[in-house]
Amino acid sequence: METKLRIALQKKGRLNEDSMKLLKEAGIKFNVGSGKLVASSPNFPIEVLFLRDDDIPQTVADDVADIGIVGENEMAEKGFDLNIVKRLGFSKCRLSLAIPKADEYTGLDYFKDKKVATSYPVILEKFFKEQNINAEIHEIAGSVEIAPGIGLADAIFDIVSSGSTLVANRLKEVEVVMKSEALLVSGSELSAEKQALLDEMLFRINSVMAANSNKYILMNVPNDKVEEIVKILPGMKSPTVLPLAEKGWSSVHSVIQEKKFWEIIGQLKALGAEGLLVVPIEKMIL
């Protein structure tokens, strides 16, 4: 029988869409039907198990799935010793303590003898213990932000991203306890065949991630400025310089990290670069 890599993904929610998009961009297709909990791929030896994100760490730790995509927060809460194969850079958020907006925050002592609602009791208990804070932890499964407003707790410990859920519930973030992003994780050592499949998948994921954070840029540059412009452009090896039909001008092409582009755009223009084009890259093999 053909060896297949088994991956655990969130069935529905914040992680699902980006996880599926990443695999799709890596050229791995799925026959996903509505309500299907297991799916296979017609073009890659992989099988997907669709689970609640809470169940992904254990499924991987128990080797029911070989790998999984899960939030760092959920992995920390469940406490299984999994290997981080790759930080995926999406579903970025933080786990924070928040209190009613009207309250004065006096530092961690604020939480002494207070009741704090959370879906992450393990992480919170560890944090309070380390900080020597004696607080009551009240575990609830969801809608944590409404707890203070309805008199269920004095404060909360929950996921924050833009902060708009806190604002909507008249709360303010006062302590960031951990930062989180989606992780590709594995359990125990894989067989040589499965490791080879994971390596192939990782190679593709790396190409997709590199392509997504880089842009191909082209610009027209007066010949006497080419040398200076080339100095500030990194490029994969070095920038490409081609003559334009118009005398005295060149076209300079380069690959550049998107965030760097915004840093150097002013310098490029000041040096006389014109007609700048920024083009997305689909795949990037380093």
Ligand SMILES: Nc1ncnc2c1ncn2[C@@H]1O[C@H](COP(=O)(O)OP(=O)(O)OP(=O)(O)O)[C@@H](O)[C@H]1O
């Ligand atoms: N607002 C957000 N911004 C960015 N990432 C987030 C946000 N909310 C949650 N996440 C990340 O996505 C993960 C899944 O969030 P989601 O809200 O879908 O979980 P859930 O409701 O527990 O889903 P499930 O039904 O699978 O148990 C979280 O554990 C966290 O890592």
Ligand SMILES: O=P(O)(O)OC[C@H]1O[C@H](OP(=O)(O)OP(=O)(O)O)[C@H](O)[C@@H]1O
């Ligand atoms: O700081 P913000 O950008 O407002 O994001 C934070 C909110 O996002 C998540 O909930 P989600 O919207 O995924 O809904 P859920 O409670 O149904 O999981 C999380 O549980 C917070 O409530």
Ligand SMILES: [Mg+2]
């Ligand atoms: Mg969950």
